[in-house]
Amino acid sequence: MSLLQVENISHTYRSSNRLWRSGSLTTVLSHVSFEIERGQCLGLLGSSGAGKSTLGKVILGLEQPRQGRIIFQGHDLYYADTRAARQLRRDLQVVFQDCYSSVNPRMSAEQIIAEPLNNYEKLTRDEGKRRVGELLEAVGLKADDMRKYPHAFSGGQLQRINIARAIALKPKLIVLDEAVSSLDMVNQTRILSLLSELKATFGLSYLFITHDIKAAHVISDSLAVMDKGQIVEHCRDKSGLADSAHPAVRELFASVLPEHPRDRGLGRESAIKQ
Amino acid sequence: MVQTEPVLEVNGLKVQANTPDGIVSLVRGINFEMHAGKVLGLVGESGSGKTVTSLALLRLLDRKRILVEGSIRLMGTELTGLKLSTMQSVRGKDIGLIMQNPMNAFSPVATIGSQFVETIRTHARMTRNEAAELAIAAMEDVRLPNAAELMRRYPFQLSGGMLQRVMIAICMCLKPAVIIADEPTTALDAANQLQVLRQLDRLRENNGTAVLLISHDLSVIAELADDVIVMQRGQIVERSDVYQLFDHPQHAYTKQLLQARPTLKAREPESLKEYARA
Numbered sequence: 001m002s003l004l005q006v007e008n009i010s011h012t013y014r015s016s017n018r019l020w021r022s023g024s025l026t027t028v029l030s031h032v033s034f035e036i037e038r039g040q041c042l043g044l045l046g047s048s049g050a051g052k053s054t055l056g057k058v059i060l061g062l063e064q065p066r067q068g069r070i071i072f073q074g075h076d077l078y079y080a081d082t083r084a085a086r087q088l089r090r091d092l093q094v095v096f097q098d099c100y101s102s103v104n105p106r107m108s109a110e111q112i113i114a115e116p117l118n119n120y121e122k123l124t125r126d127e128g129k130r131r132v133g134e135l136l137e138a139v140g141l142k143a144d145d146m147r148k149y150p151h152a153f154s155g156g157q158l159q160r161i162n163i164a165r166a167i168a169l170k171p172k173l174i175v176l177d178e179a180v181s182s183l184d185m186v187n188q189t190r191i192l193s194l195l196s197e198l199k200a201t202f203g204l205s206y207l208f209i210t211h212d213i214k215a216a217h218v219i220s221d222s223l224a225v226m227d228k229g230q231i232v233e234h235c236r237d238k239s240g241l242a243d244s245a246h247p248a249v250r251e252l253f254a255s256v257l258p259e260h261p262r263d264r265g266l267g268r269e270s271a272i273k274q
Numbered sequence: 275m276v277q278t279e280p281v282l283e284v285n286g287l288k289v290q291a292n293t294p295d296g297i298v299s300l301v302r303g304i305n306f307e308m309h310a311g312k313v314l315g316l317v318g319e320s321g322s323g324k325t326v327t328s329l330a331l332l333r334l335l336d337r338k339r340i341l342v343e344g345s346i347r348l349m350g351t352e353l354t355g356l357k358l359s360t361m362q363s364v365r366g367k368d369i370g371l372i373m374q375n376p377m378n379a380f381s382p383v384a385t386i387g388s389q390f391v392e393t394i395r396t397h398a399r400m401t402r403n404e405a406a407e408l409a410i411a412a413m414e415d416v417r418l419p420n421a422a423e424l425m426r427r428y429p430f431q432l433s434g435g436m437l438q439r440v441m442i443a444i445c446m447c448l449k450p451a452v453i454i455a456d457e458p459t460t461a462l463d464a465a466n467q468l469q470v471l472r473q474l475d476r477l478r479e480n481n482g483t484a485v486l487l488i489s490h491d492l493s494v495i496a497e498l499a500d501d502v503i504v505m506q507r508g509q510i511v512e513r514s515d516v517y518q519l520f521d522h523p524q525h526a527y528t529k530q531l532l533q534a535r536p537t538l539k540a541r542e543p544e545s546l547k548e549y550a551r552a
């Protein structure tokens with residue numbers, strides 16, 4: 001049995017904006033189905049507005065879909081009894097793009113990372129400190145950093161703290177929604193390697209949501225592409241995506257910026273048509 | 275090739291901030307030149323001082339806390355020491371700024387059209403209608419769909435990619451000699467990123483604008499820059515022609531930036547490992 005089964009999910013939003021198509025229903029997700037196996041990373045690609053974050057929220061149990069089921073470790077996420085639901089939440093963690101607004105600026109790194117531990121485990125003060133120290137070291141920071149507050153960390157360091165918090169309870173699946181998109185290239189590469197390393201060490205599974213085909217390619221085992229709320233391509237072997245003929249996939253490849261100036265201008269023709 | 279007079283010349287630019295922990299050097303004496311119709315790439319990781327440099331050029335840093343020294347010459351005119359009111363007319367008309375988050379460049383409570391028209395009219399003698407016509411033509415020029423209709427919308431009703439193209443359209447109307455584009459595509463998805471870079475390049479080509487293209491992303495630099503300066507901790511550690519930079523990087527920091535990039539090519543897992551730490 002797969003770790004996560006996404007079964008025929010459809011979802012609509014009612015537009016609340018009065019100036020703008022007032023009250024109309026828009027379909028955000030339409031008959032989305034896929035599975036994630038234990039220890040695997042699925043990269044979910046798509047341009048902005050495709051519905052990726054909405055799907056992420058549905059999978060995290062934060063947005064009940066109008067139709068379909070999320071089966072996580074064999075349980076229906078939205079219809080599990082309270083005790084099962086609590087255990088499922090523990091095994092399902094998230095890291096968002098904006099590392100600064102994901103943390104409370106008045107909490108120390110220790111408090112931020114210890115929060116999920118305190119919710120689920122009865123630890124003494126010393127045990128808690130030791131665990132937070134270990135987690136900080138696992139994400140490449142120092143145990144001493146637990147005393148610092150968010151403003152004292154760079155974006156890349158803060159994202160490491162968000163990752164430490166996400167792995168604190170040894171979850172099974174982490175949803176990473178544009179988790180490296182706002183970092184500079186050096187930090188993107190570092191965080192991607194850290195995530196790969198943690199995945200191997202702890203047998204984690206990821207849903208890696210991004211618009212960036214390069215980042216997705218580096219970390220994922222399989223790749224899916226979403227367009228207008230639908231999965232239009234799903235390659236179990238990530239290298240197969242380059243052969244897809246779907247226009248949304250072609251556009252993703254055509255928009256990739258060159259790695260060397262000799263390749264400049266290649267993607268521009270397709271961008272002009274838009 | 276005949277070397278033209280630089281449009282913008284920066285000499286010994288230093289920026290220091292007064293902080294609770296004492297005086298901190300943010301930019302440590304940098305020199306560079308910009309030429310008409312050329313794109314100068316400024317690359318470096320976050321915190322290296324790129325944004326502070328661009329704000330110093332425009333004199334947009336808080337004067338009470340931040341000390342700027344050095345010479346900034348725009349077409350032969352020294353900008354440091356200019357009256358603030360004179361500097362205000364330089365901004366926009368002579369030096370345009372395109373910021374990372376385009377939402378910050380617009381007021382949330384006025385329509386795109388009224389802001390566009392007001393901006394044109396503060397720098398050029400024109401009636402409201404003439405300015406509106408110019409604005410619509412410029413928005414069509416950067417391939418924004420339904421330009422006339424967009425004029426009536428509010429900033430929050432446009433995507434980041436569209437707002438960035440409105441910024442470029444404004445620059446097309448004001449025709450500044452220099453444009454500073456500070457991470458103009460960092461907040462955009464790939465398709466919008468390419469579209470905005472394309473329009474920025476057309477603007478440069480049509481108006482002979484000198485562009486300072488700031489990015490942490492060497493792919494953006496590879497796509498558009500002619501020359502590149504590499505910044506680390508407030509200093510320029512390498513400057514060269516863009517091909518030279520990619521083929522024969524000199525400084526260790528440049529080599530590191532070139533290596534630390536996610537790529538579509540398969541890479542040795544070992545070489546990735548070293549980046550996981552620190």
Ligand SMILES: Nc1ncnc2c1ncn2[C@@H]1O[C@H](COP(=O)(O)OP(=O)(O)O)[C@@H](O)[C@H]1O
Nearest residue numbers: 013014015028047048049050051052053054055
């Ligand atoms: N809370 C919401 N209410 C109404 N519409 C929304 C809401 N959240 C997202 N949308 C719309 O749903 C669509 C998909 O958004 P999203 O899932 O954020 O896409 P992505 O993450 O792929 O960029 C967009 O058109 C967006 O405007």
Ligand SMILES: Nc1ncnc2c1ncn2[C@@H]1O[C@H](COP(=O)(O)OP(=O)(O)O)[C@@H](O)[C@H]1O
Nearest residue numbers: 291293300318319320321322323324325326327
């Ligand atoms: N107003 C300010 N006062 C003090 N320090 C600042 C100020 N603005 C930026 N800095 C610091 O200056 C350094 C360079 O910042 P910045 O120019 O924004 O970097 P970049 O744009 O290259 O990411 C950073 O260490 C930043 O924290």
Ligand SMILES: [Mg+2]
Nearest residue numbers: 052053054178
């Ligand atoms: Mg999203």
Ligand SMILES: [Mg+2]
Nearest residue numbers: 324325326457
């Ligand atoms: Mg910056």
